[in-house]
Amino acid sequence: MSMLEIIDFGKQFTIHHLGKTRQAVKEINFNLEKGEFIGIVGKSGSGKSTILKSIYRTYLPDTGSILYNSDRFGTVDLFKASERQILYLRKHEIGYVSQFLNVMPRTTSRQLVEQALLEMGEPEEVALSEAEKALTHFELDPKLWDNYPNTFSGGEKLRLNIAIATVKKPRLLLLDEPTASLDQQSKLKVRQIIEKLKVNGTTLVGIFHDIEFMEGLCDKVYDMKARQLVREAGVSNEG
Numbered sequence: 001m002s003m004l005e006i007i008d009f010g011k012q013f014t015i016h017h018l019g020k021t022r023q024a025v026k027e028i029n030f031n032l033e034k035g036e037f038i039g040i041v042g043k044s045g046s047g048k049s050t051i052l053k054s055i056y057r058t059y060l061p062d063t064g065s066i067l068y069n070s071d072r073f074g075t076v077d078l079f080k081a082s083e084r085q086i087l088y089l090r091k092h093e094i095g096y097v098s099q100f101l102n103v104m105p106r107t108t109s110r111q112l113v114e115q116a117l118l119e120m121g122e123p124e125e126v127a128l129s130e131a132e133k134a135l136t137h138f139e140l141d142p143k144l145w146d147n148y149p150n151t152f153s154g155g156e157k158l159r160l161n162i163a164i165a166t167v168k169k170p171r172l173l174l175l176d177e178p179t180a181s182l183d184q185q186s187k188l189k190v191r192q193i194i195e196k197l198k199v200n201g202t203t204l205v206g207i208f209h210d211i212e213f214m215e216g217l218c219d220k221v222y223d224m225k226a227r228q229l230v231r232e233a234g235v236s237n238e239g
């Protein structure tokens, strides 16, 4: 089976103080094969993040299923998976990167990457050396390794975020507008990072505002229109 199969997925939100519901997305269908990179574009508020957050199970859907082909559990419907399974998958198989760095306060960048590896059961000395390799790989200045990331620039925070997520070698990586607040130079760096991840066989789903950024990078691009996904021609590297 595919790495990910999304079937008739729909999500609405209840706005309690108004006593109303809002349909965020409906009838979403797509498949993601191993090693593929799917890009999602669309207007602000069209439901792109809702799809990604539902794959990560931050949100629970109302309809449909999201079947994920797990290394550990076989085919799992991410909507029905137990909390324990979800925690395992987040730790070992599915990564999520956004422009925001949500990490433990007063923890240095080196410690944050180390912790990700320790959580996976790596011994301390391996965690230490792999963390340094990852920080080097993602070009975080060694002067920043023992600093707290709250003072980092947007690009530095993002590269640390990507290092924390990818050091675990996730099989599936979700990128939620990671380049939103970056300048052109930093965006280029992120593009190179994504290219490297692709070469290493990581399967990716990414949201980007910038269609130019996706040019030649994604295997397929979908556009959110009227709460549904429509396949876009001409942006992907399929020609």
Ligand SMILES: Nc1ncnc2c1ncn2[C@@H]1O[C@H](COP(=O)(O)OP(=O)(O)OP(=O)(O)O)[C@@H](O)[C@H]1O
Residues within 6 Å of the ligand: 013, 014, 022, 023, 024, 042, 043, 044, 045, 046, 047, 048, 049, 050, 051
């Ligand atoms: N937790 C929530 N509670 C209520 N409504 C929500 C919630 N999350 C999203 N929505 C609504 O669902 C719709 C889709 O939001 P979503 O964040 O998925 O859009 P998006 O395409 O990712 O937007 P952007 O590009 O601006 O980040 C919007 O109308 C939004 O207001």
